Amino acid sequence: MRKILAVSLLPALAGVAFAQVNTGELRFQITDSAGLGLKSTIEVSSLGNQFRTTLETDDLGRTVAPRLSYGAYNVTIRHTGFASVSKTLEVRSAVPAVYTVKLAVAPVATVVNVGDEATLVDLGRPSSVMQIGSTEIEQRVTSLPGRSVQDLVNSQPGWLYEGNAVLHPRGSEYQTQFVIDGIPLTDNRSPSFGPEIEADDLDSMSIYTAGIPAEYGRKMGGVVELNTKRNLNPGPHGELSISGGSYDSLQGYGQIQDTWDKNTLGFTASGSMSAHYLNPVVPENYTNRGTTGDFSVRYDRDVTPSDRLVLYVRHELSRFEIPNEMVQQQAGQLQTGGNFETIGTASYQHTFSPDSIGMLSGMVRDNAKDLYSNENSTPMIAFQHNDFREGYVKGTFSFHHGIQEIKAGLESDTTFLHENFNYTVTDPTRFDDSTPRTLSFLGQRPDLEESAFVEDMIRLGKWTVSAGLRYDHYQLLLNQFAFSPRISVGRSIPSLKMVLHGSYDRVFQTPSFENILISSSPQIDELNDDFLRLPVRPSRGNYYEGGMTEGFSDRLRMDVNFYRRDVSNYADDDQLLNTGVSYPIAFRKAVIYGAEGKLELVRLGKLTGYVSYSYMVGNVWYPVTGGLFLGDDADVATSQLNGHFPDSQDQRNTVRTRFQYQLTKRLWAASGLSYGSGLPFEFDGDPSDALAQYGPAVISRINFDRGRILPLLSVNATLGADVYSSDKIKMRLQADGDNLNGRLNVIDFGGLFSGNAIGPGRSFALRLSTSF
Structure with missing residues (x-):
């Protein structure tokens, strides 16, 4: 009898998972x-x-x-x-x-x-996409609470941290969107702004910084697609993870799921606590405790052979202290913050034919952010309660026709913003005489955004072309729209296991809505006799990238990309007085260019790993074109009409590496490092004042003459063991050490009450994971 392998493309038995674009x-x-x-x-x-x-x-x-x-x-x-x-x-x-x-x-x-x-190399891919799989997620270095996903993204070339794990892709400020199982979240997802989905909840990640499909818009610095875990094998399955370590950190995660007949039901829960939740502003790490919690339930049902329904609910929260500077600590200040979010999504997919499918999905989200200050706070007592309710709807239709994969869709996003802020000045010497000693603001307004897109993936032998067109409409403080063409072209050379690619992305980026109402209110004019207040317009830009991917046997893969970004109304942020409350601003234009490379050792005997390098130059041009400016800042904004300055993420050289060696069948070890040449900063004060405020350890990491922070370096190491393994149960124990070199890494520096950020010191963690 001969063995027969019959492969045929048949009508789908049910819809695909509600996930990402490609x-x-x-x-x-x-x-x-x-x-x-x-x-x-x-x-x-x-x-x-x-x-x-x-x-x-x-x-x-x-x-x-x-x-x-x-x-x-x-x-x-x-x-x-x-x-x-x-x-x-x-x-x-x-x-x-x-x-x-x-x-x-x-x-x-x-x-x-x-x-x-x-x-090893996808010869049919027309642009560069960074992939993070389940193995890298499972064996990652244990993160501080609230930033496990951010740390994974930050390990990729082209991404940088500013303070408190705020991600900046290729120089962009607050222009990252996370797409969770096909639902986009376009607000800031860093620990101080919003709770995160934990990395333990994920199966894989795909990361775009160029060649971005037309399906994505609004926040276009970088797109991070997150696929949550879903085990479709019949019967109950689960996972339990617990970790603890330095800074009194303790984290736990649990997941259980059952699949029967046409149904899948899953639950997850996680929680954490730490004495190093945010990045402190001085090495003493004053007032920096935080806790998080996360609960979710998901239900999937194959309604018919051609229809699938997915329902999903998640509730997340974080409560934390705001790190003090020395003068604030001496005064007895205690500021606390909190983020609370509830998300409900529903998706329905129908298979029309063997070559076409349609999907309708929606989301309702409630999000709140709080800030409280005790009576000893200085230079002011600040209170904030911002919240929004978001309603999102998206419909898409995809069909396969010959050499083409065509997809079209519509989406609508309505967000009802509410802002509540007040302060009382406790140290008048820090302010102009004209600054009111108290202020109270209450505002609300809807943010309306609609879009439509069409994209076509065409395969012509060794050529692959992805072409798309997107329409966006934005209405908050301004009413604007834009058409954005996108095109990516790839040419494979199979004999060399190589793909050459180039892409052009026209982008339309809406401003961050964080405190945009208070910064645009005439009521704020009272804060200073000198002020400049301009509406913040959406950014418009052109992204260019060219590069290659090449594989060497089944062991090595090399990715090299060169890029340039030209952006008008370039988005940035500023702070309201000394409150730490940030809001969007914009400058005339920015030009950002650079090169990235990653060499990945997929396997060489028992050794795997990677080394990556990023080179980036970013410059921003005056004048300002949007935002609120007070006092001396207003004078500079109105008088500085020409010239340019370094982008705040203008770190010229970044190197990251991590290698793993399988010592025995069940024991492995890994080590890596992260290096950055240092970010630029502006400081208008006297260095002697900074020395008195922050101490010699911090000042020794600052180059005032160059206006740059000295290089950052952090070495990590991991030892892992599969302590038990059977057909049904697997247990893994992992010990991590981070910043083993013990360097004081200053991430940001900007002066008194300006949001300085210092990276974690030498730290250790132990994590036990069990799956069944």
Whole structure:
């Protein structure tokens, strides 16, 4: 008897997972030679996408591999008594593909072995996309609470931290959006601004900084797609993780899920506490405790063979202290903040034909941010309660036609903003005589944003072209719209395992709505006799990128990119007096250019790892074109009409590396480092005053003559062990050390009450993870 492998594209048995743009789904039907279903094990892996999973079919031989990024995958199918089958399959369409595989009995079968070389480089990808898979997520260095996802993103070339884990992609300020299972969140997701989804909740991540599909808009510095975990194997499954370490940090995560018949129901919960929640402003780490909590439930149902419904609810919260400077600590100041968020989403997908699918999804979100100050706060007692309710709806239709993958959609996002702020001055010497000693502001307004898009992925032999057009309408303080064309072109050279690519993105970026109402209110004119207040217009820009990806055997992959960004009405932020309350501002234009490279050792015996390098130059041009400016800042804003200055994220050189070695079958060790040449800063005061305020340790890391912070360096190491492993239960113990070199890393420096940020010192953590 000959073994038969019959692969055919059939109508989808159900809709694909509600996930990201360039993703598809493989559905399998495993049978014997007589056509009877076989309960089998299927391994799906891709070196290029850092993806690996093991699936179990049901008694009829059916299962699904959802949320697969476009690319090549090695698929191995096994069933006791039958010959295993290995084959490389490509995912190139959002339309689900069903593969029927017939197995023959083992004694007379010829096993086909397919290596992973074909999955190392995606020869059909027209632009650069950074992928973080489940293995890298699971074996990451343990993060401080509230920043596990941010730390993973920050490990990629082109991304930088400012204080409190605020991500800045390629010089952009507050222009990062996170897309969680297809739902975009465009507000700031750093620990001090909003609670995060924990990395333990994720299965994979895809990160765009160029070649961004037309489906994404509004916040365009960088797009981070997050795929949450979902085990479709029948029966109950779960995971439990607990970690603790330096700074009195303690974190816990739990997840349980059950799949039966056409249903999947899952619950997650997590919590954490730490004495180093935000980045302190002085090494003493005054008043910096924080706690977080997160609870979610998700329900999936295959309503019919062509319809799937997904319902999801998540509640997150964080409460934390605001770090004091020395003078504030001496005065007895205690400021506390809090973020609270509840998200509900619903998605429905229908398969119209073997070549077309449609999806309708929506979200309702309540978000609140609080700031409280005790009576000893200086130079003022500040109170804030900002909240918003967001309603989001999106509909898309995708179809496959010959060499084309076409997708079109509409989306609407309505956010009702509410701002409540007041202060009382306690140290008048820090302010102009004209500054009111008290202020109370209460405002509300809707933010209306609508968009439409169409995009087409065309495959012409060795050429792949992604072309799209997006329309955006923005109405908050201004009423503006824009059309944004996007195009990416890739050319594969299979003999060299190489892809050359280039992209152009026209972007329309809406301003951050954080405190935009108070900064645009005439009531704030009372704060100073000299003021300048201009409406903040959306940024418009042109992004260019060219680069290559090349694979060497199945061991090494090299990515190199060169880019330039030209942006008008360049977005930045400023602070209201000495309150720490930030709001958006804008300058005439910015030009940011640079180069990035990453060399990834996929496997060399027992060794894996990567080294990456980023070079970036960013300059911003006067005059200011939007925002609120008071006192001396207003004088400068009105008089400085020409010239330029370094972008606040203008760190010229950044190096990151991490390598892992498998010591034994169950024991592994890893080490890496992060280096940055230092950010620019502005300081109008006397260095002697800064020395008295911050001490010699901080000032020794500042170069006042150059206006730059001295280089940052942090070395980390990990030792991990699989302490128990069976078919049903796996336990892993991991010990981490960070900043083992003990350097005082000053991230930001700007003077008194200006939001300085100092990185964590030498720290250690221990994490135990169990899955079943």
